[in-house]
Amino acid sequence: MDDVVSPYFGGADPKCSTESSHSCSDEVPSCGKRLGKSFFDKECTTLAKELLGQVLARKVNGVILRGMIVETESYLGGNDVASHSYNGKRTPRNEPMYMAPGTLYVYSIYGMYYCLNVSSQGEGSCVLIRSLEPVDGIDEMIAHRSVKRTSKSKPLKEHELCNGPSKLCLAMNISKDLCNKVDATISEEIWLEEGQSIPEGDIVIAKRIGIESAGHEWANKPLRYYVFKNKNVSVKDKKAEASLSE
C-alpha cells in the first residue's frame, strides 16, 4: 500500500491552486484566511487541538510554502515539569512563551535543530508544532531538507518532509534568527491560515515525545494530539488509538 491519500487534505484541493505562480495579489500574503489574535487566545490544550487541520504558511524567497498541522503538543508552564517555563521559570530563551498568544517561540536544540511553538493563553504556556502534511511548495521543502543529507541517501517521500518538529523547521526554513518572537497574526513571512476542522473523534490524544527526564507523572500526561491515520505524524501511539471508536 502506497501513499494513501489523506482523508483531510489529499488530492484535489480546493482553496489554493498548486500552480507555480500564486495569484495572491495584495500585500497580505495569504490565500486561505489568516488566523488572527482571537484564534490563539485560548487555553493551551484547546489551542493545541484546534491547531490540528490549520495551515502553517511561510514565505521564503517569494515562494509560499504551506503545510497542514497534524500533530501538536501542549506545554503548560506552572507545574508542567517538561515545560521550559516550569515553575514560572523565565529566561531570555523562553521569553516568547510569556508573550501574546500567537507569538512564535523558536528554540535551538541538540546544537543543530530548531523547534517551533506558538504561544497560547496562560502564563508561559505554548503549543509545539510537531508535524505537518505538506500542501504547497513541496519541491522547495525537498530542497531545504536535502541540504543536510548525504547525496546517496534515499529520496524523501512527501510524508517524510515534515514528520517531526525539527524536520518541519528545516523544510520551511524556520530558524530562531528568522522567526523567534514573530507575531504570526501580522507577519508576512510566517503565519497561519484557516484549514480543515478535525472532528473530535479523529483526534488521537497521547503522551508527549522526548521528555522522559521530566519523570513518569508528567512524561505520561496526555498532552499530545494528532490526526488519526495521517501519514505525516511523527510517532503513533497504538494504545491511544485503540481508545478511539472509528
Add this chain to the structure above:
DNA sequence: AAATCGATGCTCT
C-alpha cells in the same frame, strides 16, 4: 520495523 549511536552547540547552572 526497531534499535543503536554519533553529531554538535546553545542555554542555563
Add this chain to the structure above:
DNA sequence: GAGCATCGATTTT
C-alpha cells in the same frame, strides 16, 4: 560542564 521538546545513518530483527 551537563543536558537537551532531534535527526540521519547504520545495523539488526
